Amino acid sequence: MVKAADRAKRPARTSVWLEEKATARGGGGGRRSDQPSGLDRDRITETTVRLLDAEGLAKFSMRRLAAELNVTAMSVYWYVDTKDDLLELALDAVFGELDLPEADSESDPDTKADWRDQLRELAAEYRKLLVRHAWVSPLVGTFLNIGPNSMRFSLTVQRAVKNTGLPPHEQMGALSAVFQFVYGFGTIEGHFVQRCASAGMTQDAYFQQAMGTVKAEPRFAEMVESSAELMDARGGDTVEEMRERDFRIALDLMVAGIEAMLARTRS
Amino acid sequence: MVKAADRAKRPARTSVWLEEKATARGGGGGRRSDQPSGLDRDRITETTVRLLDAEGLAKFSMRRLAAELNVTAMSVYWYVDTKDDLLELALDAVFGELDLPEADSESDPDTKADWRDQLRELAAEYRKLLVRHAWVSPLVGTFLNIGPNSMRFSLTVQRAVKNTGLPPHEQMGALSAVFQFVYGFGTIEGHFVQRCASAGMTQDAYFQQAMGTVKAEPRFAEMVESSAELMDARGGDTVEEMRERDFRIALDLMVAGIEAMLARTRS
DNA sequence: ACCTGAACACCGTTCAAGT
DNA sequence: ACCTGAACACCGTTCAAGT
Numbered sequence: 001m002v003k004a005a006d007r008a009k010r011p012a013r014t015s016v017w018l019e020e021k022a023t024a025r026g027g028g029g030g031r032r033s034d035q036p037s038g039l040d041r042d043r044i045t046e047t048t049v050r051l052l053d054a055e056g057l058a059k060f061s062m063r064r065l066a067a068e069l070n071v072t073a074m075s076v077y078w079y080v081d082t083k084d085d086l087l088e089l090a091l092d093a094v095f096g097e098l099d100l101p102e103a104d105s106e107s108d109p110d111t112k113a114d115w116r117d118q119l120r121e122l123a124a125e126y127r128k129l130l131v132r133h134a135w136v137s138p139l140v141g142t143f144l145n146i147g148p149n150s151m152r153f154s155l156t157v158q159r160a161v162k163n164t165g166l167p168p169h170e171q172m173g174a175l176s177a178v179f180q181f182v183y184g185f186g187t188i189e190g191h192f193v194q195r196c197a198s199a200g201m202t203q204d205a206y207f208q209q210a211m212g213t214v215k216a217e218p219r220f221a222e223m224v225e226s227s228a229e230l231m232d233a234r235g236g237d238t239v240e241e242m243r244e245r246d247f248r249i250a251l252d253l254m255v256a257g258i259e260a261m262l263a264r265t266r267s
Numbered sequence: 268m269v270k271a272a273d274r275a276k277r278p279a280r281t282s283v284w285l286e287e288k289a290t291a292r293g294g295g296g297g298r299r300s301d302q303p304s305g306l307d308r309d310r311i312t313e314t315t316v317r318l319l320d321a322e323g324l325a326k327f328s329m330r331r332l333a334a335e336l337n338v339t340a341m342s343v344y345w346y347v348d349t350k351d352d353l354l355e356l357a358l359d360a361v362f363g364e365l366d367l368p369e370a371d372s373e374s375d376p377d378t379k380a381d382w383r384d385q386l387r388e389l390a391a392e393y394r395k396l397l398v399r400h401a402w403v404s405p406l407v408g409t410f411l412n413i414g415p416n417s418m419r420f421s422l423t424v425q426r427a428v429k430n431t432g433l434p435p436h437e438q439m440g441a442l443s444a445v446f447q448f449v450y451g452f453g454t455i456e457g458h459f460v461q462r463c464a465s466a467g468m469t470q471d472a473y474f475q476q477a478m479g480t481v482k483a484e485p486r487f488a489e490m491v492e493s494s495a496e497l498m499d500a501r502g503g504d505t506v507e508e509m510r511e512r513d514f515r516i517a518l519d520l521m522v523a524g525i526e527a528m529l530a531r532t533r534s
Numbered sequence: 535a536c537c538t539g540a541a542c543a544c545c546g547t548t549c550a551a552g553t
Numbered sequence: 554a555c556c557t558g559a560a561c562a563c564c565g566t567t568c569a570a571g572t
Binding site: 179 | 281284285404405408409411413418421422425435436437438439440441443444446447448449450451452454455458477480481484487490493494496497500501502509512513514515516517519520521522523524525526527528531
């Protein structure tokens with residue numbers, strides 16, 4: 001076992017997953033805490049995820065993590081090269097939480113779901129992930145995201161899009177439409193949920209207060225009005241209900257859009 | 268003029284735009300550099316945008332900014348309360364770059380464009396903004412975004428969605444579908460463009476290299492294969508061409524989806 | 535093989551002091 | 554009214570040294 005990738009003249013890497021030695025220090029064996037301090041990559045990654053969930057990306061630091069693990073800040077550097085590498089590990093780890101259909105369901109026609117259900121299911125799972133771990137969104141943008149769990153998700157999505165029967169050159173556009181939408185939606189939603197939680201308010205209370213503050217400013221009152229109409233029309237009593245409705249309608253729109261493209265192709 | 272919102276017992280604010288005194292220190296008068304150092308909010312904001320463009324959000328710091336302005340780090344704090352406030356100002360500033368249709372075009376039926384063209388135009392503008400300023404994406408998620416320019420954009424988008432003729436309770440879902448998609452798409456695209464630039468490579472070269480590296484790893488070769496099919500099928504010779512095609516197809520999909528919903532409503 | 539302490543070059547922000 | 558210097562409580566990371 002070699003110290004994390006020979007620091008001296010480390011080559012520019014784009015991802016943890018492309019390390020020279022992929023021996024996954026302490027990650028593979030199943031056994032844990034051979035080490036004096038009980039440290040290994042898995043435990044470090046788990047703790048990282050827990051801290052990110054609890055305190056957010058901005059407050060996360062190697063020193064804070066080390067304290068949580070009861071070691072010096074520098075001990076962690078035996079297992080990961082940089083903070084970014086660690087974040088990449090954490091990112092892929094939570095992609096492992098996704099509840100994905102079996103890979104070989106393709107061969108079994110009985111369990112082969114309709115592409116509409118598949119897309120809706122994957123969208124719902126991805127959305128929940130982004131909301132549960134609000135720190136995932138900024139990281140998805142910044143890393144290559146080729147860890148095993150992220151890959152599994154990507155491939156599942158690709159299979160679902162293939163099942164639509166769209167011509168190949170349109171598949172990537174459709175994939176983008178659906179999952180970039182979910183990414184954007186989940187990002188905003190996750191952030192809002194986070195803000196409410198750390199303000200110790202319900203989502204409705206926070207929403208009402210924010211609306212109130214903005215309306216109180218005379219120079220904004222006018223601008224808010226137009227939005228208010230839209231709000232009222234959305235129906236649903238709680239913020240959550242409105243959001244569920246919006247999400248469902250947007251997904252229905254995409255499904256309808258795909259169907260329209262299919263109809264065009266066939267004619 | 269009062270020092271930035273009375274630091275001592277500053278109340279928890281959610282946005283720069285909700286300051287007690289909205290006298291926009293140094294921002295309003297048109298004249299600049301009454302101050303000994305020539306500092307004012309506008310100049311600070313401009314320099315911030317320039318630095319964020321050139322070096323990215325991660326490298327931006329109050330000290331780096333101060334150096335660029337030839338003042339002490341602390342001088343800036345006379346004009347803005349916190350780093351976050353400054354970022355919020357920068358964010359709204361670049362929303363001012365958007366080329367939006369006249370607000371009163373609604374009343375003039377001759378210049379009133381089709382909602383399809385309006386949505387496509389707004390989507391294209393928003394996408395360009397996210398790519399031109401890659402740091403915008405993470406900030407859109409984290410701030411309330413109620414500055415005058417952001418507001419103007421939101422209202423323009425709302426008007427366009429209204430023009431579809433969708434029933435009010437479906438308008439927000441449609442709005443989300445289109446613009447959360449653009450947000451996701453522009454985020455990924457902007458990041459990729461940034462990476463290529465800072466690696467000093469063309470987009471195609473960077474793409475080829477990334478593909479090559481990943482393929483070289485035996486445990487990824489299999490996973491990449493499925494993606495490769497999709498790539499080849501997309502057609503277009505350059506990365507940029509593929510991306511344009513994907514974007515156009517995705518937007519076509521949404522427009523078709525909205526039309527399908529309209530047809531459903533009318534029947 | 536694994537872990538530590540001290541050190542370097544940074545942060546955002548406060549505070550008292552200058553002009 | 555505007556700007557500065559010193560200071561506080563942090564960062565990520567390196568390096569030489571411990572066991």
